[in-house]
Amino acid sequence: MKASPDRIIIFDTTLRDGEQSPGASMDVHEKVLVAKQLEILGVDKIEAGFPVSSPGDFDAVQAVAGEVHKPIVIGLCRTREDDIHTAWNAVKHAARPGLHTFIATSDIHLQYKLRMSKDEVLASVRNSVGICHELSPSVEFSAEDATRSDWDFLVDVFSAAIEAGADTINVPDTVGYTNPHEFYNLVSYLRKNVSGIENVTVSVHCHNDLGLATSNSLSAVQAGARQIECTINGIGERAGNTSLEEAVMIFNVRKDLYNLYTGIDTTQIYPTSRLVSRITGIPVQPNKAIVGANAFAHEAGIHQDGYLKERSTYEIMTPEAVGIGKSHLVLGKHSGKHALGKRLEFLGYHLSEQEILKVFNRFKEISDRKKEIYDADIEAIVLEEIYRVPDKYELKHINVNSGTVAVPTATVQLVVDNETILEAGFGNGPVDALYKTIIRMTGFNAELKRFSVSSITGGTDAQGEVTVELMDRDMVSTGQGSDPDILVAAAKALINAMNRMEFLKTKRLTDTPHL
Ligand code: KIV
């Protein structure tokens, strides 16, 4: 796909680089759900995973390939032949399959990681891109750590990749090292010197270690790049990647400056951001541009006054433009299954009749306790009832007593591997009593790194949402739970994180390749 001069191709890597964020591991159902939402959002390409990294990731990429129709579904592979064939087997049944192969090109990586000479790297690029080209209608090549590589070596590598059949060459700032000025010069240099570059799309992939990922991507676009690799909420390895919502809204708000456009339906940005945050358990910081809780909040009196007189005094884009306003329709106790089904569809959840019924039953249960049910409540129900990792641990009941004089005690009933167990214990507070009891009765061994509680919507009857992060050696898993009772939400979140950790253990292979 060669971009037209004023069209920016959005390559979403939430499911691959985004999934490399600590604790963000997604199972097959979760990846498919996010991929379907990315399709509704209008991304051009979805990098669904790194199929050789584990059988679980292979299955997830294959499932995404089967469910997504419009965007190109891409599997990542190193330049090794077995990687390429595994990636191809995962994506080949997609309506529009693609391969993305990469090898590092910086001296540091060649010397210490690959232990290869420049000639060997060049040969590997020719061979791997050639194989990809025979297999796949869409081939991207990336020079990992490009921004710390010798520019003339990059010219040779990219020229070889184009000659071997790559239709997209990607310039990654793998460690978030460059700055906008330097990156502009690098992309300009490549556009001037790489042979055949006028026939391919120039792509950029920036990391945010110095907080410059979006600025660097923009600079590259000004130098002629026409594909941006990015993730929802900017999640990704270490400090993350260029955030999709920032890149897209810059072109949208500053049409006057760039005169460039993307295929994104901006009103789907906020629902997608929420979905990714809920599925990965990675919260969005309140002051995050575009999708943070405070992104459209006007606090200062002077600002409020100006805004109320004329929105444009302090607002450069409307919340509705990114889908914030329209996601707040309220359902209640008397809403029927049909209304709920319609709302689910609007929110991007395409569920079977049986699944809708499951969501409806839980919806009814909650609407007995809570007057108004918001979209965020519905999302929480869907994620808990439908998109769960296969459960080793299942929560049946809890009963917690605490107060100013009582010793906090918890009674918990769980099903562990189909066996029902019941135990009681006490602790320093109700959550401590609950967690100590669950940990003791399951013998689960992991450190609790994070415990946070927030309310999904406003009001004292709001559902509480608890997020926990567990760590076991180098494995991190996050879990979320929601319920109008925050102790029930806390128990659900812990059980969810424990189940995700079990899933991670089965997913991990001893020889998992690292990027
Ligand atoms: O950051 C990076 O270099 C990558 C490549 C695989 C493109 O993620």
Ligand code: ZN
């Ligand atoms: Zn990356």
